[in-house]
Amino acid sequence: MPAARISIWFFIGVLLTVYGVMILGYGIVEWVNVAHFGGQYPQGVQLPQLHAPLWWGAMLEALGLFYTIKFRPGRSR
Secondary structure (H helix, E strand, O other), X not given: OOOOOOOXXXXXXXHHHHHHHHHHHHXXXXXXXXXXXXXXOOOOOOOHHHOHHHHHHHHHHHHHHHHHHHOOOOOOO
């Protein structure tokens, strides 16, 4: 009976998804804090109006979900 093999890309997808959720969550909290509660960005932040954590978090999450779904274990090839 052959051993089950799991692609490394599945684990990379899970890792990217987790990081994407964390960064996106931080970006949402930061945006809500600054926009609605009058908070301030840390000293030295450049171009805060671009909301980089929102974009990077969403991009990492989408890429991670793609890899996780495409290379999930048990999928017939």
